[in-house]
Amino acid sequence: MSTAGLDLLLITGVRAVDPARNLDGNVDCVVERGVITRLGKDAISAELRASERAVHFDGRGKLLLPAFVDLHAHVREPGEEYKEDIRSGLRAAAHGGFAHICAMPNTKPVNDKRSITEAIVARAREVGGPTLHPIGAITVGQLGKELTEVADLRDAGAVGISDDGRCVMNAAVMRRALQYAETFDIPVIQHCEDHDLTEGAEMHEGRVSTELGLRGWPAVAEDIIVARDVLLAESTRAKYHVAHVSTRGAVRIIREAKARGIRVTAEVTPHHLLLTHDAVVGYRTACKVNPPLREEADVLALQAALADGTIDAIATDHAPHSVLEKDCEFAEARPGMVGLEFAISLMFQLVSQGKLPLARLVDALSTSPSKIIAIEPPTLKEGKVAELVLFDPARPYLVGNLVSKSENTPFLGQTLQGRVLLTLARGELVHRLD
Numbered sequence: 400m401s402t403a404g405l406d407l408l409l410i411t412g413v414r415a416v417d418p419a420r421n422l423d424g425n426v427d428c429v430v431e432r433g434v435i436t437r438l439g440k441d442a443i444s445a446e447l448r449a450s451e452r453a454v455h456f457d458g459r460g461k462l463l464l465p466a467f468v469d470l471h472a473h474v475r476e477p478g479e480e481y482k483e484d485i486r487s488g489l490r491a492a493a494h495g496g497f498a499h500i501c502a503m504p505n506t507k508p509v510n511d512k513r514s515i516t517e518a519i520v521a522r523a524r525e526v527g528g529p530t531l532h533p534i535g536a537i538t539v540g541q542l543g544k545e546l547t548e549v550a551d552l553r554d555a556g557a558v559g560i561s562d563d564g565r566c567v568m569n570a571a572v573m574r575r576a577l578q579y580a581e582t583f584d585i586p587v588i589q590h591c592e593d594h595d596l597t598e599g600a601e602m603h604e605g606r607v608s609t610e611l612g613l614r615g616w617p618a619v620a621e622d623i624i625v626a627r628d629v630l631l632a633e634s635t636r637a638k639y640h641v642a643h644v645s646t647r648g649a650v651r652i653i654r655e656a657k658a659r660g661i662r663v664t665a666e667v668t669p670h671h672l673l674l675t676h677d678a679v680v681g682y683r684t685a686c687k688v689n690p691p692l693r694e695e696a697d698v699l700a701l702q703a704a705l706a707d708g709t710i711d712a713i714a715t716d717h718a719p720h721s722v723l724e725k726d727c728e729f730a731e732a733r734p735g736m737v738g739l740e741f742a743i744s745l746m747f748q749l750v751s752q753g754k755l756p757l758a759r760l761v762d763a764l765s766t767s768p769s770k771i772i773a774i775e776p777p778t779l780k781e782g783k784v785a786e787l788v789l790f791d792p793a794r795p796y797l798v799g800n801l802v803s804k805s806e807n808t809p810f811l812g813q814t815l816q817g818r819v820l821l822t823l824a825r826g827e828l829v830h831r832l833d
């Protein structure tokens with residue numbers, strides 16, 4: 400990715416929002432050789448303004464934000480590069496304003512060994528752009544039985560462990576994983592699904608599954624695992640993170656656990672915040688996802704939990720699949736949606752509708768997820784290496800022509816409001832909308 404134009408970057412008259420610094424105000428911003436050197440009112444001297452090496456951006460009406468951090472993406476390398484690879488996944492991330500993404504381990508082979516984690520890290524460094532943080536598997540082959548060598552995975556760069564796509568069903572295995580991870584203070588990220596309750600399930604169990612004659616995935620299958628794991632997290636004092644929360648029951652359990660001081664954190668996806676099971680009507684395979692789209696009451700509970708901080712982070716669960724794997728019978732279709740490129744555009748709707756304060760949105764996309772994986776959060780501060788986003792809330796965005804290799808999203812063809820104009824990661828310009 401290009402670093403051109405970053406010798407000197409000047410953004411004038413922009414609204415900068417960084418809740419980590421209690422910042423919300425109109426400023427000028429100067430980035431010199433990848434470092435934020437000035438941020439404040441009238442920060443751009445006449446001399447800088449006249450500099451021939453300067454690239455100017457008019458920030459009026461736009462937002463300057465710390466760059467985003469995605470806790471949950473599937474980049475499919477190694478093994479399924481026809482859906483996505485590290486290069487295309489990182490490009491998609493850059494387009495969506497992400498300076499950091501976590502790569503889930505359900506690759507082929509599964510990322511359950513030091514050598515695989517190392518290979519992923521090396522490839523991502525070679526590609527450049529946003530930083531890729533691998534998540535290692537909890538169990539060998541994600542088979543739910545034998546724990547991986549967590550110390551090895553961590554030493555190779557894994558920032559957490561997860562069997563995402565599968566739930567760790569055995570409570571003894573989960574307990575040992577939490578005990579083990581606690582010694583390294585990395586989060587155990589659970590895909591909460593009691594597989595005995597969801598066998599053969601194709602969508603959320605409810606009115607729509609009955610109407611469509613599709614086998615249902617009951618909400619309680621998520622709640623039951625969250626409840627069990629919260630008890631295990633309490634007794635082990637480990638860091639426990641709930642991936643893609645989708646039910647109002649799980650929200651209630653997480654809220655109570657947090658109130659009791661248990662180290663539980665949670666993420667929610669844009670699609671679970673915006674869509675219900677009604678979107679599946681017509682057997683729309685683009686809306687097949689795991690966990691499935693739920694009911695209105697769940698969506699409202701998720702939105703409220705995100706607003707009040709019960710749910711810490713927004714994560715995309717970017718899950719690319721090929722046309723062949725989606726353009727088929729509902730039962731055969733693979734679950735998942737892409738989402739890196741337009742997550743902020745979708746989520747900004749909640750701000751425009753008054754459902755989410757802008758500062759909370761920025762926190763949920765940047766500061767909070769950074770803390771969960773213990774990386775230094777991107778921040779708008781003089782002296783810091785620039786990791787920032789310039790977002791234009793007024794710019795329409797017709798979802799299409801994605802840089803991801805896959806286009807499996809129900810939002811394809813929709814016009815959203817708001818688009819990322821610039822992304823800087825590690826001080827480099829990794830995305831610029833022409």
Ligand code: DOR
Nearest residue numbers: 473564688689718734735
């Ligand atoms: O919808 C999903 N797709 N949910 C998961 O948990 C896994 C993911 C994938 O890897 O495609």
